[in-house]
Amino acid sequence: MKHNTNDQLEDGKLPSDIVERIHLLSDKYGAMGQDMKSYLDGLLYADYLTYWDYIHLDVLLSLQNPKTPFEDEKIFIIYHQITELYFKLILNAIRQVANSNNLTIELFIRQLKRCNSYFDNLVNSFEIMIEGMDKEEFLKFRMSLLPASGFQSAQYRMIEICSTDIDNIIAYQYREDLNEEHADMRTKYQYLYWKQGAVELATKKKTLTLKQFEKKYSDDLIDLAQKYEHKNLWVCYQNLSEEDQYNTALINELRQFDVNANVNWPLMHYKSAVRYLQRETKDIAATGGTNWQKYLPPKNQHILFYPSLWSDEEKENWGKRLLKKLLE
Ligand code: HEM
Numbered sequence: 449m450k451h452n453t454n455d456q457l458e459d460g461k462l463p464s465d466i467v468e469r470i471h472l473l474s475d476k477y478g479a480m481g482q483d484m485k486s487y488l489d490g491l492l493y494a495d496y497l498t499y500w501d502y503i504h505l506d507v508l509l510s511l512q513n514p515k516t517p518f519e520d521e522k523i524f525i526i527y528h529q530i531t532e533l534y535f536k537l538i539l540n541a542i543r544q545v546a547n548s549n550n551l552t553i554e555l556f557i558r559q560l561k562r563c564n565s566y567f568d569n570l571v572n573s574f575e576i577m578i579e580g581m582d583k584e585e586f587l588k589f590r591m592s593l594l595p596a597s598g599f600q601s602a603q604y605r606m607i608e609i610c611s612t613d614i615d616n617i618i619a620y621q622y623r624e625d626l627n628e629e630h631a632d633m634r635t636k637y638q639y640l641y642w643k644q645g646a647v648e649l650a651t652k653k654k655t656l657t658l659k660q661f662e663k664k665y666s667d668d669l670i671d672l673a674q675k676y677e678h679k680n681l682w683v684c685y686q687n688l689s690e691e692d693q694y695n696t697a698l699i700n701e702l703r704q705f706d707v708n709a710n711v712n713w714p715l716m717h718y719k720s721a722v723r724y725l726q727r728e729t730k731d732i733a734a735t736g737g738t739n740w741q742k743y744l745p746p747k748n749q750h751i752l753f754y755p756s757l758w759s760d761e762e763k764e765n766w767g768k769r770l771l772k773k774l775l776e
Pocket residue numbers: 527528531532577578597598599600601604642645646647657714717720721722724725738739740744
């Protein structure tokens with residue numbers, strides 16, 4: 449019989465590296481009480497893997513279903529989906545740090561660099577939202593999407609919860625009191641900073657957007673916060689040796705992550721809200737609009753994942769300089 453492989457039979461024998469692999473496979477399946485021959489049959493009959501099956505291309509490309517006939521709505525859907533996939537990559541990198549049994553500074557830095565490069569990509573591509581859609585079309589199709597909003601992105605909240613102590617993402621005005629009271633996680637959750645957003649400007653009542661989000665995700669987010677109480681990125685950092693905590697490369701990546709998550713991305717996002725939704729406050733209130741103008745700017749949110757890595761002056765100016773530049 450003729451073999452067309454690189455591993456030609458020599459004197460009717462299988463090459464030694466193939467024999468070695470068969471032994472390894474036999475050990476692997478044997479250890480689990482499995483019959484290796486059946487698995488080899490499986491290999492024999494299996495189809496070759498294709499790119500389109502592997503990445504589920506048909507499914508992926510079938511997930512963009514506009515609610516209106518406006519062409520630009522597809523851009524809006526796809527860019528949100530792209531963002532959620534990047535959020536998933538960020539969570540994937542954070543998880544690798546949080547779940548590491550033997551966390552080294554190299555692993556920590558490597559994963560933070562990844563988080564930062566994912567955020568950089570999002571920040572640099574946000575123009576797709578800001579300039580990439582026709583404003584008139586946007587203002588029409590968004591009415592068909594109410595009350596859905598990116599505000600309801602659970603992964604965005606998960607990134608926050610996994611990145612820092614919950615105390616750092618509590619609304620600024622409640623932070624000190626809750627800290628002193630040693631409130632439990634469920635109580636702290638009620639005072640997270642984002643509960644101040646998606647609120648009706650005229651009545652200060654929670655919007656349906658916020659209520660529906662809480663109904664679907666609150667239990668899961670509280671569970672996550674409890675799981676990450678002792679393994680969020682800030683705890684991971686504090687558990688390093690004193691020498692490692694002084695590592696400049698690590699501190700720089702943490703600071704960059706803080707700026708990316710809490711200034712750069714929020715500002716690009718804010719710019720898109722300004723481009724499409726900016727109106728007089730009284731007009732927003734009159735049409736049942738939200739308090740987004742006050743809520744979204746990072747300088748008002750006061751969210752820093754790692755406050756002790758910043759000077760008082762840096763904290764004081766959080767997001768201010770960039771905001772001014774961005775809106776010029
Ligand atoms: C034209 C584009 C966009 C506009 C006009 C816009 C508008 C808004 C507004 C007004 C809010 C405040 C919530 C409210 O008052 O209802 C908000 C929140 C939010 N949006 Fe968008 N958005 C846009 C694109 C995106 C994209 C692409 C994402 C990606 C997932 C996103 C994710 C979010 C998140 C996570 C929040 C909450 C931010 C926070 O709590 O600080 N948005 N958006």
